[in-house]
Amino acid sequence: MYCPYCRHPDSRVIDSRTAEDGAAIRRRRSCPECRRRFTTQETVILMVGKRSGATEPFNRDKIVSGVRRACQGRPVTEDELAILAQRVEEAIRSRGLGEVPSHEVGLAILGPLRALDEVAYLRFASVYRGFESLDDFEAEIVALRAKRDEKWRAAVAELGRDQAGDGEDDAGDAGASGPVAGAGAGPGAADTSMAAAWQPAGRDGR
Numbered sequence: 221m222y223c224p225y226c227r228h229p230d231s232r233v234i235d236s237r238t239a240e241d242g243a244a245i246r247r248r249r250s251c252p253e254c255r256r257r258f259t260t261q262e263t264v265i266l267m268v269g270k271r272s273g274a275t276e277p278f279n280r281d282k283i284v285s286g287v288r289r290a291c292q293g294r295p296v297t298e299d300e301l302a303i304l305a306q307r308v309e310e311a312i313r314s315r316g317l318g319e320v321p322s323h324e325v326g327l328a329i330l331g332p333l334r335a336l337d338e339v340a341y342l343r344f345a346s347v348y349r350g351f352e353s354l355d356d357f358e359a360e361i362v363a364l365r366a367k368r369d370e371k372w373r374a375a376v377a378e379l380g381r382d383q384a385g386d387g388e389d390d391a392g393d394a395g396a397s398g399p400v401a402g403a404g405a406g407p408g409a410a411d412t413s414m415a416a417a418w419q420p421a422g423r424d425g426r
């Protein structure tokens with residue numbers, strides 16, 4: 221590698237250490253010509269295998285431009301797109317493979333995009349999964365709603381647990397048994413435990 225200062229075609233490695241949790245190696249180098257020092261970094265280039273059999277380096281910009289198209293007219297910022305692309309890259313890199321098929325890159329986009337914007341997600345999924353009829357959209361929307369309900373129930377259960385914690389502080393030992401029994405027993409039980417926790421302290425058995 222050329223010296224970035226004097227363009228001398230050689231350099232001497234004076235120190236090497238792993239960086240980014242072992243995903244990269246950084247080398248401290250010294251130029252024998254001008255004596256200045258600089259640092260280089262070595263990482264695995266993640267390759268994407270295309271259907272044609274060709275491979276190309278993974279490119280975050282490609283993710284951003286693909287998703288941006290699906291986000292047209294949606295309240296999604298460039299920052300959010302950049303974060304999404306970063307998440308996709310991290311998810312793919314965490315598998316520890318040097319090469320992934322392009323359709324897996326598409327798959328890795330679906331989850332974060334669904335969390336970001338449901339309409340953009342539907343657009344992207346319709347192209348990516350090749351929706352051909354209204355039935356395809358309908359099935360996807362049903363699945364989206366189910367996921368959303370799931371999230372909502374989880375949030376309610378979470379809230380129930382928080383409220384149960386507060387109840388314990390107010391009502392002492394007597395208040396603890398009700399909410400704890402309800403936790404984890406499904407959304408209905410969570411609702412009950414929330415109601416119990418909202419009752420004035422001391423009402424339950426004291």
Ligand SMILES: [Zn+2]
Nearest residue numbers: 223226251254
């Ligand atoms: Zn130099």
